[in-house]
Amino acid sequence: MGRAPCCEKVGLKKGRWTKEEDEILARYIKEHGEGSWRSLPKNAGLLRCGKSCRLRWINYLRADLKRGNITEEEEEMIIKLHATLGNRWSLIAGHLPGRTDNEIKNYWNSHLSRRAADFRDGVVVNVDLSKLPGGGKRRGGRASRGIVAAAKSAATKENNAKGKRARTTWARTMSPHKPDSSNSSSRARRRRTTPSF
DNA sequence: AACCTACACAACCGCGACTGG
DNA sequence: TCCAGTCGCGGTTGTGTAGGT
Structure with a gap:
């Protein structure tokens, strides 16, 4: 049995946020503050999952975000x-x-x-790419990121060949992660408590 | 100029942790 | 103490676009 979905997904919008949605979300949080993510979309009139709203706010809309390149x-x-x-x-x-x-x-x-x-x-x-196998000679594209990138590229290549832009679930089949929920090492210990630095 | 490949990053997904009743 | 609801995290995917041939 699968677990219940985090939120009611039917009728909810997915994908990139529009400017209008950003404005609605930002305005709502400005007025009501952060929190209650689950009820926020409904109250704000957004057809989005609460998680999606939270992510958008945290990663993009927050005023204290530093945009631009990592120094x-x-x-x-x-x-x-x-x-x-x-x-x-x-x-x-x-x-x-x-x-x-x-x-x-x-x-x-x-x-x-x-x-x-x-x-x-x-x-x-x-890394001097010219010293890598293949002599750094590539047919187009940018410098490779290594083995993971290579695997991804292979999948992309295959999809492109099939006329599809969408990527296959290469990682699900190729990467060793989570064959079952018990081994997800990354989840072994997550603490929500903010660190005391 | 067109095509191909890989980069960059926004967004989604699944699950463990936390919290309040 | 238990349980359901919610939150937050890390992994992964999707896609627009830059750059090389």
Whole structure:
């Protein structure tokens, strides 16, 4: 038996937020404050899941968000914190004012994970792609992010070949994570209590 | 210029933790 | 103490677009 859905999904909108929705959400939170995410969409007149509203607010609409590129200092901080905290993105984000866990997670996955892996392997931090297998010669595209990117690319390639833009669930079949709920290491211990820094 | 590939990031999903009755 | 409802987190997916051939 599956668990009940987090919220009633029928009739709810998904996908990218429109400017109008952003305005409604921002205005509502300005007037009523954060919290009660479940009832918020209904009260605000949004056809969105509460979770979606929360995510949108936290990752995009909050006034104290720092937009723009991650600085070198921030990057260094992320690397250091990740070394001690692991994938505890919310904790890491707590050390970086104006940055969200999602932003940091994305940045890590697209920029830093590869560098960290290379560093862990003992040698380089800045990789010279021309020295990688294949001589760094690629047919189009940008520099590869490594094995994960390669796997994703393969899936994308396959889908493109099929005329589909949508990606297959490559990760579900290729990655070893969560064969069952008991081994989801990342979930082994989540604390909601805010860290006392 | 068109095509192909990979990047970047917003958003979704599932589940464990927390909370109040 | 138990349980249902809710919240928050981390992993994953979807897609617009940049950049190389």
